[in-house]
Amino acid sequence: MRAIHQAAVDYVNVISCNGEEPVVFDQVAKFSWNGQVFGLLDRQQGITKPRQIPTAISIRTTFTRPGANPPYSDKIGVDGLVRYKYKGTDPNNFSNSALRATMDHKLPIVWFFGIDSGTYLPIAPVYVVGDEPGNLQFSVAFEHRDSMPCSDLDLDTRSYNDRIVSQRLHQPIFRQQVMRAYSTQCAVCQLRIPKLLDAAHILPDSHPKGRPIVANGLSLCKIHHAGYDENIIGIRPDLIIEVKPDILKTRDGPMLLHGIKEFHGSSITVPRNPRERPEPSRLEERFWSFRNAV
Ligand SMILES: [Zn+2]
Structure with a gap:
């Protein structure tokens, strides 16, 4: 299973020049590994689980037009990690369980960030490192680590997390959004x-x-x-x-x-x-x- 997840991460990094170039839906809907075709990005679901494995392989944040309210709000917690909202309100629905299984197995996944209609900036690998059923969300990091309670985090760790989120998530997305806006x-x-x-x-x-x-x-x-x-x-x-x-x-x-x-x-x-x-x-x-x- 780890090899399939790693193959998905490698695939998107090759076609996106390590997350520097946006990709369109058809390029990333599927990928092949060992003679099999796996789903990588679903048109309907925010969390994609290929049918052959029990774990989710990607998450998606849909593009929101400037000024519109995002359908999901992916926020940064006080620990500096990004939050990804559950699908719906049932922590145990199919999609949320598949993403939790990814966390339990410490597997890398791809985050597709919508930067225009049908166009995404893939960020990979990312890891689901925490589950917060009270707030109906997961926490996501850009490197694997064991989740720890916010109160145990020192200031250095928080500012390190902030810096990584800025480098890996905010700046690449900012660049793509500015390039699109200015043609x-x-x-x-x-x-x-x-x-x-x-x-x-x-x-x-x-x-x-x-x-x-x-x-x-x-x-x-x-x-x-x-x-x-x-x-x-x-x-x-x-x-x-x-x-x-x-x-x-x-x-x-x-x-x-x-x-x-x-x-x-x-x-x-x-x-x-x-x-x-x-x-x-x-x-x-x-x-x-x-x-x-x-
Ligand atoms: Zn100039």
Whole structure:
């Protein structure tokens, strides 16, 4: 059984370049191992259990359109681990029992995170490490460990868990959501080469409002991302780009002229969906740091 679970994890990591590229439903509905075909992602169920084994092999969080309420709320507990809601309210229904069996056998599974209709970012391996029937949920970790009561966790462990959840879950999903919202192009120069694009934070991770959500994001190419972070370019709340005055006065080659100075006074390109556009209050707060740095 462990070999089947591991084969599922390996399969999704190969087709998604280790979780960096999104996959569509048809690519991950099934996978083959040892001449047999196993279900990997079900169209109807959030928890998928292949018919040949007693354990669940994947969990799914469905895509929610910006502004809509998610059907399931996957939350972070005080221990820094992510929660995955039971199917329904019966702890012993078929799906919940299969996921609990995965936990009992300490098996790796795949988490499919919906980033668009029928499109998922697979994160694997993840492990179900705790069962909380009182709250109708499981806790999920990105490496195997035995669950421990929250009261036994020291601050270092919690902050380690927070960091891992951010690296493994929030940042990759944030990137995909920002790329989709901006049609995979730089908001400043419209460059469309994915490998040269970053999902930049408007207010940084360390800021209390620096959450990894599209309204706090900008799709920027590497040069404009670095320029934004280093306060060489600023973006006003009315979406106009400003270049630092001393840079504007500097003479250099074509990169500085065409890549930076010529954008002074022009507007960034924002997502079509108003809910996905940069939030003016965040831009404004960030723009003050640019102004103060000038
Ligand atoms: Zn750019």
